[in-house]
Amino acid sequence: MTDKRIHILEVAERLFSEKGFDGTSVRDIAGQAGVNLAMISYYFGSKEKLMAALIDHRSGYTRGILEELNKDELLSPWDKIDKLIDLYVDKILNNYKFHCIMTQHLPTVQSDEIRETITEIKVLNFEQVKKIITEGQRKKVFRKVDMELTVGTVMGTITQVTLSKNLYQRLLNIDKNDEEGYRKKMIPKIKNHLKQLLKAHLDINNQE
Amino acid sequence: MTDKRIHILEVAERLFSEKGFDGTSVRDIAGQAGVNLAMISYYFGSKEKLMAALIDHRSGYTRGILEELNKDELLSPWDKIDKLIDLYVDKILNNYKFHCIMTQHLPTVQSDEIRETITEIKVLNFEQVKKIITEGQRKKVFRKVDMELTVGTVMGTITQVTLSKNLYQRLLNIDKNDEEGYRKKMIPKIKNHLKQLLKAHLDINNQE
DNA sequence: TTAACTTAAACAAACGTTTAATTAAAAAAA
DNA sequence: TTTTTTTAATTAAACGTTTGTTTAAGTTAA
Numbered sequence: 001m002t003d004k005r006i007h008i009l010e011v012a013e014r015l016f017s018e019k020g021f022d023g024t025s026v027r028d029i030a031g032q033a034g035v036n037l038a039m040i041s042y043y044f045g046s047k048e049k050l051m052a053a054l055i056d057h058r059s060g061y062t063r064g065i066l067e068e069l070n071k072d073e074l075l076s077p078w079d080k081i082d083k084l085i086d087l088y089v090d091k092i093l094n095n096y097k098f099h100c101i102m103t104q105h106l107p108t109v110q111s112d113e114i115r116e117t118i119t120e121i122k123v124l125n126f127e128q129v130k131k132i133i134t135e136g137q138r139k140k141v142f143r144k145v146d147m148e149l150t151v152g153t154v155m156g157t158i159t160q161v162t163l164s165k166n167l168y169q170r171l172l173n174i175d176k177n178d179e180e181g182y183r184k185k186m187i188p189k190i191k192n193h194l195k196q197l198l199k200a201h202l203d204i205n206n207q208e
Numbered sequence: 209m210t211d212k213r214i215h216i217l218e219v220a221e222r223l224f225s226e227k228g229f230d231g232t233s234v235r236d237i238a239g240q241a242g243v244n245l246a247m248i249s250y251y252f253g254s255k256e257k258l259m260a261a262l263i264d265h266r267s268g269y270t271r272g273i274l275e276e277l278n279k280d281e282l283l284s285p286w287d288k289i290d291k292l293i294d295l296y297v298d299k300i301l302n303n304y305k306f307h308c309i310m311t312q313h314l315p316t317v318q319s320d321e322i323r324e325t326i327t328e329i330k331v332l333n334f335e336q337v338k339k340i341i342t343e344g345q346r347k348k349v350f351r352k353v354d355m356e357l358t359v360g361t362v363m364g365t366i367t368q369v370t371l372s373k374n375l376y377q378r379l380l381n382i383d384k385n386d387e388e389g390y391r392k393k394m395i396p397k398i399k400n401h402l403k404q405l406l407k408a409h410l411d412i413n414n415q416e
Numbered sequence: 417t418t419a420a421c422t423t424a425a426a427c428a429a430a431c432g433t434t435t436a437a438t439t440a441a442a443a444a445a446a
Numbered sequence: 447t448t449t450t451t452t453t454a455a456t457t458a459a460a461c462g463t464t465t466g467t468t469t470a471a472g473t474t475a476a
Contacts (some may be wrong), residue, residue, distance in 0.1 A: 160364030
């Protein structure tokens with residue numbers, strides 16, 4: 001992929017995350033990317049296909065999570081949970097624009113194919129986490145929990161922070177325009193919270 | 209508010225939740241509501257004001273949560289948490305269309321006023337929950353937790369289930385078209401999960 | 417008789433996409 | 447190396463739709 005194509009994709013990503021897919025015009029993208037309007041059709045074919053190209057371009061980061069998780073098979077269940085949280089929080093908050101697009105755009109996306117592709121990735125993610133938890137249960141260090149919703153809680157908490165940025169900027173007295181500062185403060189905060197949360201939630205000694 | 213106005217709002221709500229604000233045309237709304245195109249401008253003034261009217265119409269359900277929470281001051285902290293979860297899960301999943309619109313549309317909404325209104329409601333919600341947790345800590349039954357993110361986890365888990373419906377329908381083998389059945393199964397499932405989660409997370413005996 | 421409601425038609429603006437002409441770059445031929 | 451040919455990149459302009467909104471004439475109900 002040429003530099004120019006990637007540049008267009010990144011401009012589109014920013015605009016989609018700020019104004020939504022339908023709220024962003026092709027002229028907007030071309031203008032902010034500094035290219036002629038017709039170049040977008042020339043390169044990508046259509047606005048819909050540009051979105052598909054963006055998903056293709058970025059979905060590497062999701063695959064990256066799965067691959068890194070599969071290394072270090074020797075870790076203990078607790079260490080794996082910690083690593084899982086570190087990986088997800090880092091990857092998602094460093095790709096928060098794309099993550100915003102996925103959570104916002106996906107439910108309204110018309111193309112069945114795109115929706116299936118993304119659901120497929122999520123299912124793979126889920127099964128990976130499920131494997132870790134099941135192993136911890138087999139080793140008698142994790143207790144019985146609602147598998148689907150435990151994963152939902154981890155993903156949901158991270159999503160909540162990226163989607164309700166306004167709220168948390170206000171609650172934590174962070175300057176509204178300091179995007180970088182928000183993430184810098186939030187990343188360790190989320191990691192600590194999720195680790196403490198799962199430690200209590202999964203610990204077999206906390207059974208009742 | 210007349211029946212016809214409410215009917216238009218409810219049609220708009222469904223379409224917005226399915227296709228997004230910008231993905232829904234005024235002609236779409238008029239057509240599905242069975243009214244003339246011009247009636248929407250006549251009743252609401254503009255598409256943007258129709259959205260504002262919808263928010264106004266539905267935001268009663270958020271206020272309702274806060275009011276019901278303030279009753280029964282005599283309950284124990286643990287009972288209040290249980291009641292909190294029951295209230296939120298019921299209200300949000302029975303208004304899931306509106307909740308989808310809020311989470312998806314809010315980050316991209318241009319009007320500062322609408323965004324501020326909604327953030328305001330969320331802040332009130334947060335402070336209400338904070339009060340419950342703080343009281344539990346004062347009574348030495350809850351431990352120290354990350355206040356903002358504990359609330360974020362509860363909201364995020366519920367949001368996750370309403371936004372990633374596709375995923376959970378597949379994980380739980382629920383028919384894709386059975387909207388009613390999905391909620392019927394999900395509501396008690398989320399309640400149980402969140403109660404178990406918070407029980408472990410907040411319990412002062414689980415400190416380490 | 418007055419006010420509220422309803423309609424079909426029209427409006428200008430914005431939309432995604434295509435066209436046809438031009439320039440720049442790469443490949444082939446001299 | 448220079449010249450010619452071919453391919454790729456870029457442009458301004460225009461295309462036909464669809465958009466949100468308004469108009470002006472009509473109907474219904476108070």
